[in-house]
Amino acid sequence: MKLLKLDLQFFAGEKTEKATPRKRQEVREKGQVAKSADVNAAFVLLVSFLVLLFSGSLYTEKVLNIFRQSFQEYISLDITVDTIYAVFLDLLKETAFIIAPVFLAAMIAGVFANFIQVGFLFTTEPLKMKLSKLDPIQGFKRIFSLRALVELLKSVLKIIVIGLVTFSVLWFQFDDILLLAHKSLEASLYSIGSLTVKMGLYASIALLFLAFLDYLYQRFDFEKNIRMSKQDIKDEYKKTEGDPLIKSKIKQKQREMAMKRMMQEVPKADVVITNPTHYAVALKYDEQKMDAPVVLAKGVDYVALKIKEAAKKHDIVTVENRPLARALYAQVEIGDAIPEEFFKAVAEILAYVYRLKNKI
Numbered sequence: 191m192k193l194l195k196l197d198l199q200f201f202a203g204e205k206t207e208k209a210t211p212r213k214r215q216e217v218r219e220k221g222q223v224a225k226s227a228d229v230n231a232a233f234v235l236l237v238s239f240l241v242l243l244f245s246g247s248l249y250t251e252k253v254l255n256i257f258r259q260s261f262q263e264y265i266s267l268d269i270t271v272d273t274i275y276a277v278f279l280d281l282l283k284e285t286a287f288i289i290a291p292v293f294l295a296a297m298i299a300g301v302f303a304n305f306i307q308v309g310f311l312f313t314t315e316p317l318k319m320k321l322s323k324l325d326p327i328q329g330f331k332r333i334f335s336l337r338a339l340v341e342l343l344k345s346v347l348k349i350i351v352i353g354l355v356t357f358s359v360l361w362f363q364f365d366d367i368l369l370l371a372h373k374s375l376e377a378s379l380y381s382i383g384s385l386t387v388k389m390g391l392y393a394s395i396a397l398l399f400l401a402f403l404d405y406l407y408q409r410f411d412f413e414k415n416i417r418m419s420k421q422d423i424k425d426e427y428k429k430t431e432g433d434p435l436i437k438s439k440i441k442q443k444q445r446e447m448a449m450k451r452m453m454q455e456v457p458k459a460d461v462v463i464t465n466p467t468h469y470a471v472a473l474k475y476d477e478q479k480m481d482a483p484v485v486l487a488k489g490v491d492y493v494a495l496k497i498k499e500a501a502k503k504h505d506i507v508t509v510e511n512r513p514l515a516r517a518l519y520a521q522v523e524i525g526d527a528i529p530e531e532f533f534k535a536v537a538e539i540l541a542y543v544y545r546l547k548n549k550i
Contacts, residue, residue, distance in 0.1 A: 205417035212426060217416055223308040224412035228348070228401035230303040232394060237299035238292050239390035242383075249288060250380055256284050307405065340407075348400055355396045359389045449493065452524060455486040456500040461543045462508045469515040470494035472501065473528070475540060482527040483536050488519050507543045511535070 209217075217223075242249065259280070267273045360367070363385055370378050418426075456462075459472035460483075468490055475483040487497055501508055514535050522528055528536055 205419050205422070207418045207420060207423055208413070209416040209418055210423060210426060213416060213418060213422075218311065221311070222412075222416075223311065224405075224409040225304070225307045226401055226405040226408045228344075228397065228404045229307060230300050232398040232401040233299040233303035234296045235390065236394035236398060238296045239387050239394055241292050241295045242387045243391065245291065250383060252284060252288050253379060256281065344400075344404060348397065351396050351400060352393045355392045356389045359385070359392055363388075449496075452487045452489075453496060453500055456497055456506065457504040459486050459501065459506050461539055462497060462501040462506055463511050463515045463518065463539065464494070464498060464508055465512050465515045466510045468494060469512075469519050470497040470501075471515055471518040471522075472497055472506070473518075473536065473540075480527065482530075482533065483540070484527050485518065485522045485524055488522075488524060490519065507546060509539050509542070511539065514539075 264277050267277070366381060367385070370381060373381065455474075456472050459474050461473050463471045463473065470487075470489055470493075471485060472487040473483045474480075474486050489497055498508060500506075514532065518528065518532065
């Protein structure tokens with residue numbers, strides 16, 4: 191019976207892992223974010239028609255004023271360059287007063303829609319010229335890709351939904367539309383404006399619902415596109431943190447060098463306090479230069495053994511004091527003076543060492 195062997199490295203390139211924070215930051219700096227253009231369009235339309243809804247009477251008056259001026263004042267003017275220029279400026283000013291509030295509201299809505307989707311982001315990366323964008327093969331792939339098909343279906347769906355919404359509004363207002371011929375100019379303009387705003391609001395709300403669904407799809411598609419393989423994550427870790435093997439070797443070398451420097455200080459010690467087998471602490475005291483004894487070296491197990499061997503080799507006195515050795519090892523770093531709480535115990539040991547040296 192033959193066993194089927196699977197090479198797990200075959201799947202190493204599969205992008206199955208969520209993107210790391212570093213990868214997300216990199217693609218964000220390139221301008222690649224989860225964003226739906228439909229959200230922007232829906233917000234702009236909705237806000238624009240809301241402005242028209244709450245400022246309808248003002249706009250009606252301004253439009254009627256343009257008609258009055260056109261048929262009562264401008265029509266009787268002599269046609270000259272100056273009069274045409276003056277009429278053009280007046281109409282331009284009146285039109286600007288009508289368009290400006292809607293334009294400003296639409297601009298604010300567009301900025302707000304972008305902000306709620308991606309936050310504050312400024313990058314010129316998408317504006318850079320890339321020769322890959324001119325590649326016809328890649329262009330055909332984009333045109334006939336699954337994403338292009340999805341975008342086509344979304345466009346068709348938007349047309350159908352918005353068409354149904356506007357047709358429904360017209361259908362329910364059909365009787366009022368037929369009566370427009372019997373109304374005055376002012377009433378007709380008001381009815382047409384009201385109907386237009388109503389269709390725009392309903393269409394905007396429908397588009398906003400579709401835009402929300404599109405935003406969810408864009409987030410899903412974005413997360414799928416920035417997925418990483420296990421190898422990508424390993425490579426990123428090596429790039430940011432360094433190769434773990436190299437880092438461990440560097441740390442080992444640093445420990446070896448620190449230990450070598452520490453062992454070179456042992457011959458300068460006055461005494462080595464031991465546990466006796468597990469701990470060793472080498473102390474030095476110079477009453478002319480130091481306020482308190484200083485720890486020159488310390489260690490446990492193998493390092494403690496090396497300290498004791500160095501002390502024996504250089505005739506350094508070794509004193510056994512288990513609690514003191516453990517306390518000094520735990521509380522005092524190499525090169526630091528001992529705390530005041532150890533003065534008495536260390537002083538007694540140093541006095542013993544000095545008496546011993548004087549006898550010798």
